[in-house]
Amino acid sequence: MINRQIFMKRRPSVKYFFAAAGLALGLLAGSATVHAAEGHGGGLMPSGASVGDQASLQRGARLYFNYCVGCHSLKYMRYSRMANDLGLTKKEVMQNLNFTGAKFDGPVISSMPSALAARWFGKAPPDLSLEVSAKGADWLYTYLNTFYLDPHSPAGWNNLALPNAAMPFPLWELQGIQTAVMEPGRGHQVQKLMLSQPGQMTPAQYQQATRDLTSFLQYVSEPAALQRHRYGVWVLLFLALFTLLAYMLKKEYWKDVH
Amino acid sequence: MGNEVVDHSRRRFLTAATATVGGVGVLTAAAPFIKSWQPSARAKAAGAPVTQSLKKIELGQQLIVSWRSLPVFIVNRTPSQLAALPAQDPRLVDPKSDGSSAEQQPKYAQNETRSIKPEWLVMIGICTHLGCVPNYVGEMKPEPFDPNWQGGYYCPCHHSRYDMAGRVYKDVPAPKNMLIPPYQYLDDMTVQIGVNPKEVS
Amino acid sequence: MANVLSSIGGWVTERAPGLMPMYRKHMTEYYAPKNFNLWYYFGSLAVLVLVNQIVTGIFLTMNYNPSAAGAFDSVQYIMRDVQWGWLIRYMHSTGASLFFVVVFLHMFRGIMYGSYKKPRELVWLLGMLIFLVLMAEAFMGYVLPWGNMSFWGAKVIISLFGTIPVIGSHLVDWIMGDFLPGDATLNRFFALHVIALPLVLLLLVVLHLAALHEVGSNNPDGVEIKKGPTGNRWSALAPADGIPFHPYYTVKDLFGVGFFLLVAAFIIFFAPTVGGWFLEHDNSIRANNLVTPSEIKPVWYFTSFYGIVRVMPAFLGTAVWGVLTMFGAIAVLFLFPWIDRGKVKSIRYRGTGFKVGLGVFVFAFIGLGSLGAGVTDKVFPQWFGDIDLAAWDNNFGRLMVVLYFGFFVFLWAYTHFGWEKTKPVPDRVTMHD
Structure with a gap:
């Protein structure tokens, strides 16, 4: 311990090194936000979707089974799991949500034969079990909110999030009909969308409805999220206790070391 | 160095506390791994109750349906097969199914015919010896293994024999009567296997 | 109770007389320098993660289906139908990324404190082999879920071998066992990932530790405690600056484990995808040999090396240069002990040139990583406005490649020609509480 005082004033220039590393980390930091909204052309609307809101999930499920399941299956999702997680009874699910006569324990399969669908729409409507995992909740929300009438498109509709989408807009009765206002002088650049014919819902109601639908599909993408959140807090608290004890134990033993 | 007083009791206490909490943590962490061996949601869905119509099963015929991957025999027993049942009692291990075979059927099937309705036998077709599937030998005629055969089951593996109610004969390797699953009638000619009558959904 | 235990212990010791000496050699009488700092947690944490990967991996194989038709569905089966399957899979996927976090920091620690220098060259070489095998292990594991990123990642990385002149295309077909990644590829990767490479990895880890315990641990001061005075409160013969690994470093590492598990658990339970960095969005789409993901890139821990391939141009009619450079970037790490001729180990007492150089090296590594991950594609336009992005990426990336190799x-030169002005190294280790 004699040398200790002499070497107390060392390593000022380790700071150089940390400065350089910090600069490099800046690149990563800047990316965190960019990465979240990755690659979907930017300008996505924040969905505000949450799998923690059970009422929202229930409303979303109702919308899904009224408007979507005719074409889009959820082949990894079992009705029974959904009933359990969404706080619905078997009877409610089988009467209000299951229109195909599928088994309660079975997966959500669309009633439409995919070969037929492929002929109508040019390609089979995709299964949506993992849609939110693959594309993100914000993308889906934006997609559901940016359909507009486009006479040049084969489906009669177009979409800002997915240009030339094959799907005709199934929720138009709810949202109404949007048309595009073009960027002056730039041909096909859409400047904004305008509600040219109101639907059954006000814009605020429609946004809430699509938020519900997005939440529901986010839940379907990863039903385990509900369990994760439920157990996660307890695991963290437990580990915090363990870490505290281990810290005290370390302090106690290291009293020997000088 | 080395002349400090070590507080041994505090050290022991902290070691024990950390070890205990850590041990609880390891055990708790093991639970999900152990539970992952339980039947999965898919296995449970495959094991869901099976509904079967009885309309196409003719007199004296047997139909095999799969429930939880097990073969379930459904037999439309003839009046003569039924009439022969009481006569077998002295030759059986547990004719009333109240001894060694007391647990081999639900209470509502603990009777002479081991069924809810006498003519319809619903039974898991697994030999109670080592798990083979016995052959249905329904005709009441002399057989090489029994000159006095009154219809029943003959296991190809170790030659265990059962009567037309799945009751095991004496002096064969199998110890118990064959298992009757929980089942109920949804209507006169439809059974649902895997559900007790009171659990109507 | 205690009597029973000690008599069982005696029974075993009598029949396996080597056990207790081994325990003493590696635990209670392994004298580690007493001045380890934060950077010294990552070795034991790497062992922890290795154990986690093996245990969770074994349980994943119980429900995973290694076939092109069934792999993707079986992962969803694990995530949804198997009880607690989601937790086991997230532990494995999070563990994979954290493995690299821990190993990168562990390697960086070695560079910072000169732990690769004499007499620890062998420890470093074995460690580098572990890193190499770990990269192969991670790559093959990444292919197994058979999402679209798995498929195209496999295709692109295997195609790296196709740039080798003459034998390249045959080599690619041989690795895949097909003309596209398919059943054959998936099955052999599965076999290698679950048994072959883990065995090699375990063996290397044992050798790495054995080699370390032979020469003893380095420390943040780079002082050889075995050459210093002897005699401490546990032994008159042991180095004065050494303390028994057990209990002092076992309890310290236990605290490190607790803290690390807190971080890991937070990720597993609240952000298992980490915004697409640990589990990529495009891997939620089943493998599709007709559609390449719009942003094809490897997982974050490969992006630095991938970035090199991206910016190296083809010339003389072959793309092999980028691949050579990439493998060179890994190979040169093996040579650290012989490139760095400096006698002073720890960054604390080394010249400013080393400190700046190491900073530049880290900057180049992270810069290449950002490029490989597609981060620069996003932030350059934000920072610099309307630019020729491809040219910027290329120039930036090539500059980073030059800095990376330039460091070595x-x-x-810095150490060979004696340009380095080092500070006096103390005789004894220093402590900072």
């Missing part, structure tokens, strides 16, 4: 050239 500089380090050699």
Whole structure:
């Protein structure tokens, strides 16, 4: 311990090194936000979707089974799991949500034969079990909110999030009909969308409805999220206790070391 | 160095506390791994109750349906097969199914015919010896293994024999009567296997 | 109770007389320098993660289906139908990324404190082999879920071998066992991932530790405690600056484990995808040999090396240069002990040139990583406005490649020609509480 005082004033220039590393980390930091909204052309609307809101999930499920399941299956999702997680009874699910006569324990399969669908729409409507995992909740929300009438498109509709989408807009009765206002002088650049014919819902109601639908599909993408959140807090608290004890134990033993 | 007083009791206490909490943590962490061996949601869905119509099963015929991957025999027993049942009692291990075979059927099937309705036998077709599937030998005629055969089951593996109610004969390797699953009638000619009558959904 | 235990212990010791000496040699009488700092947690944490990967991996194989038709569905089966399957899979996927976090920091620690220098060259070489095998292990594991990123990642990385002149295309077909990644590829990767490479990895880890315990641990001061005075409160013969690994470093590492598990658990339970960095969005789409994901890139821990391939141009009619450079970037790490001729180990007492150089090296590594991950594609337009992005990416990336290799050239010259002005190294280790 004699040398200790002499070497107390060392390593000022380790700071150089940390400065350089910090600069490099800046690149990563800047990316965190960019990465979240990755690659979907930017300008996505924040969905505000949450799998923690059970009422929202229930409303979303109702919308899904009224408007979507005719074409889009959820082949990894079992009705029974959904009933359990969404706080619905078997009877409610089988009467209000299951229109195909599928088994309660079975997966959500669309009633439409995919070969037929492929002929109508040019390609089979995709299964949506993992849609939110693959594309993100914000993308889906934006997609559901940016359909507009486009006479040049084969489906009669177009979409800002997915240009030339094959799907005709199934929720138009709810949202109404949007048309595009073009960027002056730039041909096909859409400047904004305008509600040219109101639907059954006000814009605020429609946004809430699509938020519900997005939440529901986010839940379907990863039903385990509900369990994760439920157990996660307890695991963290437990580990915090363990870490505290281990810290005290370390302090106690290291009293020997000088 | 080395002349400090070590507080041994505090050290022991902290070691024990950390070890205990850590041990609880390891055990708790093991639970999900152990539970992952339980039947999965898919296995449970495959094991869901099976509904079967009885309309196409003719007199004296047997139909095999799969429930939880097990073969379930459904037999439309003839009046003569039924009439022969009481006569077998002295030759059986547990004719009333109240001894060694007391647990081999639900209470509502603990009777002479081991069924809810006498003519319809619903039974898991697994030999109670080592798990083979016995052959249905329904005709009441002399057989090489029994000159006095009154219809029943003959296991190809170790030659265990059962009567037309799945009751095991004496002096064969199998110890118990064959298992009757929980089942109920949804209507006169439809059974649902895997559900007790009171659990109507 | 205690009597029973000690008599069982005696029974075993009598029949396996080597056990207790081994325990003493590696635990209670392994004298580690007493001045380890934060950077010294990552070795034991790497062992922890290795154990986690093996245990969770074994349980994943119980429900995973290694076939092109069934793999993707079986992962969803694990995530949804198997009880607690989601937790086991997230532990494995999070563990994979954290493995690299821990290993990168562990390697960086070695560079910072000169732990690769004499007499620890073998420890470093074995460690580098572990890193190499770990990369192969991670790559093959990444292919197994058979999402679209798995498929195209496999295709692109296997195609790296196709740039080798003459035998390249045959080599690619041989690795895949097909003309596209398919059943054959998936099955052999599965076999290698679950048994072959883990065995090699375990063996290397044992050798790495054995080699370390032979020469003893380095420390943040780079002082050889075995050459210093002897005699401490546990032994008159042991180094004065050494403390028994057990209990002092076992309890310290236990605290490190607790803290690390807190971080890991937070990720597993609240952000298992980490915004697409640990589990990529495009891997939620089943493998599709007709559609390449719009942003094809490897997982974050490969992006630095991938970035090199991206910016190296083809010339003389072959793309092999980028691949050579990439493998060179890994190979040069093996040579650290011989490139760095400096006698002083720890960064604390080394010249400013080393500190700046190491900073530049880290900057180049992270810069290449950002490029490989597609981060620069996003932030350059934000920072610099309307630019020729491809040219910027290329120039930036090539500059980073030059800095990466330049560090090693500089380090050699700096230490070989005696340009380094070091500070006096103390005789004994220093403590900072």
